[in-house]
Amino acid sequence: MARPLTLYYAPFSRASRGLWMLEELDEPYALRLIDIRKGEQKRPEFLAINPAGKVPALRDGDRTVAESAAICAYLADRFPDAKLAPAADAPERAAYLTWLFYAASNIEPAVMARANKWDVSAYQASWGGYESVIDNIAGAVRRGPYLLGPQFTAADVILGSMVRFGVSAKLIPNRPEFTAYIAHLEARPALQRAIKIEAEYVAQLKT
Amino acid sequence: MARPLTLYYAPFSRASRGLWMLEELDEPYALRLIDIRKGEQKRPEFLAINPAGKVPALRDGDRTVAESAAICAYLADRFPDAKLAPAADAPERAAYLTWLFYAASNIEPAVMARANKWDVSAYQASWGGYESVIDNIAGAVRRGPYLLGPQFTAADVILGSMVRFGVSAKLIPNRPEFTAYIAHLEARPALQRAIKIEAEYVAQLKT
Known part of the structure; x- marks a missing residue:
């Protein structure tokens, strides 16, 4: 089977x-x-x-x-x-879904637009400016160890993979918040x- | 209150x-x-x-x-x-989540890249080429009336809003599949x- x-x-x-x-x-x-x-x-x-x-x-x-x-x-x-996800009726579900969708629809186009020097209007594009995306992610992982605090979730797999790749490819700046976040992720078996x-x-x- | x-x-x-x-x-x-x-x-x-x-x-x-x-x-x-969503254990949940995330992370960057004439490598960008995104959406709504067939879901709100806006702004071609899909959506009170x-x-x- x-x-x-x-x-x-x-x-x-x-x-x-x-x-x-x-x-x-x-x-x-x-x-x-x-x-x-x-x-x-x-x-x-x-x-x-x-x-x-x-x-x-x-x-x-x-x-x-x-x-x-x-x-x-x-x-x-x-x-x-x-x-790996807050239950459907848990209060943390709101933040979980926000970060899962934010990562999926904002980070990659913002980073690619920057890397390829596309002229993006922050007003026009849903992801807005590159700097605001980076600031927003940094703010989200600052508290740590994970996006929702103590609970590791599927949103960390998605956002964390993007941050790990982005920092290693020098597409995302190596800020202390990201270094700490990546270290927490890489400690996971x-x-x-x-x-x-x-x-x-x-x-x-x-x- | x-x-x-x-x-x-x-x-x-x-x-x-x-x-x-x-x-x-x-x-x-x-x-x-x-x-x-x-x-x-x-x-x-x-x-x-x-x-x-x-x-x-x-x-x-x-x-x-x-x-x-x-x-x-x-x-x-x-x-x-x-x-407005298949239950967590329903078989249709797989397609529902696929389309919800596909719409959120592919359509907008693909359409913006085309409109702004950005030089996107289909290999590099997760959303791939504009034509393949349009073909994929057309294939998804061809059966109709909705993405999952008879059941209207939140994925139709997201993908449907993008298709409605895209066609009216001439960013998405006015294919028969899209015309029919938009008509079904606009019939909803x-x-x-x-x-x-x-x-x-x-x-x-x-x-």
Whole structure:
């Protein structure tokens, strides 16, 4: 029998977020490598799973979830015992959803606009200016250790992955708030395992 | 006593999505006008509510939700009797979350990149190329009447608002799939009420 959870995955892509999230759970899962250098994400057999032609995608039995933030939100609610999301009626749910969606829809375009020197009107774009996005994230993680304080959630997987990548790629400034936040995230065994698994896939692809 | 739900709102902004969502519910709410032409969204009293300095934001008692898609996701789960989201354990939850996050993080940057002629690498940007985003949305609404078929959800409020605005602003092509989808949405009394309320606010601001 196929395992119920299968992540369609490519190393060094946004699929790393799904891998980390799965490692935070205590559920069996399989990784299915999609070689994006060969364009496998645009082949008909993968488009039947995710018509958007992107990794990650997650299969859970006959259900499919795409978009890394949706995968994290889905898994967090699907496996409540892991406590990776405040319950639907918990007061913290408001901040949890705010940060999950904020990360998904603001950080990447703001950072890419800056890196590519696009002329963005802060009034026109929903993400506003790069500086205000960076200030807003810094404010959110200042208290720590996580976005919601003591409780680590799926929103940290998404926002944390973006901050980790952004700082290492020098797309996000290395402010003390981010250094501390990244250190808290990297202390998590699940992220350490995900990093190790990713390295093994990278080595495998190189051979 | 203050009503429990208060939407911080500006007409002709992304706050229109929150207004439509509230009209889909059968709950009392108040609108609090934030005059974004006067920069009220950047004033300290509003930054205390939403540090990102953007409308919409929603207050529910002492909880605050920001980001239009987060507001819709929050309200749909908060008021399950309105059936604006599949339940957490329903099979349709996977597609619901996929579309909610896809809309929130792909459509706007893809459309803005096209409108502003930004040179986006489809490989680099999570949203990929404009054409593939448009094709993907068209495929999603082709079956209709809504994203999930017969069930209207909060994902239709978000994606539907973007498609309506995009087509009317000629940022999204007027394909038959979109025309049919918009007609289904505009047949909803809640959207008709939201459009009327918005028009009244616009008139009020002009005087």
